[in-house]
Amino acid sequence: MQSVAAALERLGDLAASPTISRLANVFAGAGHELALVGGPVRDAFLNRPTHDLDFTTDATPDQILRLVKPISDAQWDIGRAFGTIGAVMDGETVEITTYRADSYDGETRKPDVVFGTSLEDDLLRRDFTVNSLALRLPAVTLIDPSGGIDDLLAGVLRTPSTPEVSFGDDPLRMLRAARFTAQLGFRLDSDTANAMDGMSESIRIISAERVGEEISKLLLADNPRAGIEVLMQSGLAQIVLPEIPGLQLETDEHHHHKDVYQHTLTVLEQAIGYEKSRGRLDPAGDLIVRLAALLHDIGKPATRKLEPGGVVSFYHHDVVGAKLAKKRLRALRFDNDTINAVARLVELHLRFFGYTEGAWTDSAVRRYVRDAGSQLERLHILTRADVTTRNRRKADALGFAYDDLEARIAGLAEREEIDAVRPDLDGEQIMVILGVTPGPEVGEAYRYLLEQRLDDGPIGAEEATRRLLAWWAARAEVPPTP
Template identity: 70%
Template sequence: MNSVASAIQRLDALADSAPVARLAQAFAAAGRELALVGGPVRDAFLGRDLTDLDFTTDARPDEILRIVKPISETQWDIGREFGTIGAIIAGETVEITTYRADSYDPDSRKPTVEFGDTLEGDLARRDFSVNAMALRLPGRVLVDPSGGMDDLLAARLRTPGPPEVSFGDDPLRMLRAARFTSQLGFTAAPETVAAMAELAPRIEIVSVERVAAELTKLLMSAAPRAGIQLLVDTGLAELVLPEVPALRLEIDEHAHHKDVYEHSLTVLEQAIGYERSRGHEPDLVLRIAALLHDIGKPSTKRVEAGGAVSFHHHDVVGAKLAAKRLRALHFDKETITAVARLIELHLRFFGYTEGAWTDSAVRRYVRDAGPLLERLHILTRADVTTRNRRKADRLGFAYDDLEERIAAIAEAEGVAAVRPDLDGERIMEILGIRPGREVGEAYRFLLEMRLDEGPLGEVEAERRLRAWWAARA
């Protein structure tokens, strides 16, 4: 956490910036209150980037719009129903919201919005005390009615009022608690955790889209493990992502095997590490696949003769389960397809360590991964969590070798985009056929040759195609 003096300097600099100064002056001239609120105030003390500029005021939406129009390049009122007006001022995006109090009807998915009249009242209904601090403008007075500063110093996550009331009003705040433990590195207070466990079933009144958005933010945080563990420990994961707590397979004296839940969390952590070391931005598809890659194990678990445990075909089963869960959470089709494919392929490499692959097998590995190849590299490497150093080194060296072979074959053959030596137009021209099923069959024949033997050249490919066609006829 930054020093208080440093945080004050950052807030002063923000207050002096053109968009904030103009906004503060305009609201003061109109006789209205204005305060910078929530994330920017919190992040000034945490030393984090000050990004979202959120303000709150006693003015109602129509008046907010009248005040900001003369000083902004553009405005929008898509959040007017919730009291929010957005604008761009001096090139910066800002949002100004009327003091309010949200609450949920016990049977409703949508919050009931009630406008308030005081800053302190507005702060009291916010999710956590560290987000319930505000800087009054233009006077620059810090307002902290619920002890948010103390919680910042203690790296503690606590609601401004009783957590049962806060989570009862907006159950999504329970998922936010998990997200903030990961984003901020905070620990949820005991009473916060207890209320999450008690009120977990309330999450079912929240829309799937809001739940998915919160899970996405959690997974895209720097250290999602802590948040996921909090969801599992409080029973929330059973309701929003039940495949994860199901990974806590029973371990007994007759069927020893490693804890698949802990293994999956470690794979997620290691995948994030590879993301960074290989120069990639946070990747939602990769992170979901890392967390869910073994969710097929509980339903495929078998105790073999002698007490050994097997999970045959858990890759294929897991891919189907992941796709089903992501569809239920309303993820987009592209994400669902990519995650399922990664899970389906995540065991493919382990055959490489059992015997030398031919160039044909390497080409097929690349072909099957397609645009997911780099993600598959990371997921496969991250899936090695053994404490046996010799085994881990052997697997690491084997994958180094595979990547080197892929690079060499790609340089020699262009295997990164494996295609037959003849395209569909040329196939139809050579065989004198029209578009249809036979063109696809011919294309697949040439593709199999390309994978088996590498580039043949157009002349040889045409000779082979004609021979195949004649034998087929």
């Protein structure tokens, strides 16, 4: 957190930038108000980088468009019905929205859009006081009608109006509260937390897409654990991610196992650590890794079995969990690539643990790489993160074993181009050798040669041809099943 003086200096520098000063002067020259609002002002106090430039004004959407066209490279009005016009100025994206004074019916999240005339009134209808700050331009005057600066300094999330009114207007704000605790490291004030607890059911009127977007933003924050804990404490998780509360399995005096919920949060934190330390994925965070870490054990409640001798088993929870992950992510309208990648990681997350039980052959290592496919680096991260034992000797042994596996993968990759495992003959060559046309037989032959490649590594075209012809002859001798 910066001092108020330092934040104001930073805001002054921001206001003096060519894009903002030019925009401010154009609006002032036309007799309209303009203010930088929300995130950019808040982030100046938090010493965080500014990614978006959001403005608010008393000008109507038509007037905004007329003013920005001569000074921008591109414009769009997809949000015109809600008063928002977007533009690109000198490579920077800006969004300008007419003051709002909406009303809600309490049945849906869609408001009756009403344009307002006052900056202060517009700010008071926003989600949290820390986002209800504005910098009036070109005068560079800070506007704070709800005590947002005090809440910033205290690290508190509080609504400008009563939380019952705010969340009643827009229940999505409850998910945003969880997300901001993860992003900003703030805590909820008691009234806000109590209101979320009592109003969690109203989140059901929010579209699945918007819920999924907020969960994604939460998981990509610096500390997603804090946001997940807010979802759990408020009851929102039971509605939007019911598999996570389901991880709080009951125990009894005879059967003991790790707290699966706490284990999951630790795996998520450790996966983020590996993301950063390995440096091979998006430095802004990898959503697929984080979703897989959060969901990797959701098959355990359905597969939990109390065994004799005080043992709890979860046989096949990887396979069951992969199906449940697909179902949940589809319900939240994630894209198919993300759904399939996460489900694959959940399905494979236990595969490595067989490596410690006995040396894998090169064939087993090739199959591990083949099955992971494009998700191999993410599987490395998830598997390493899944080791949460407090037994240092056991943790070290698992870590060394995985180091060994990665070294073997690297060695095979260098010798055999393992990341692109293909048979030694392609489909065209198979058809010529066997004298067949495109059809199911070509696919069968291709799969046979792929298995040979996985078992023995590169065998060359001559040996592959010999094996293919022998397989084809043997196949012809086997009578069809009646």
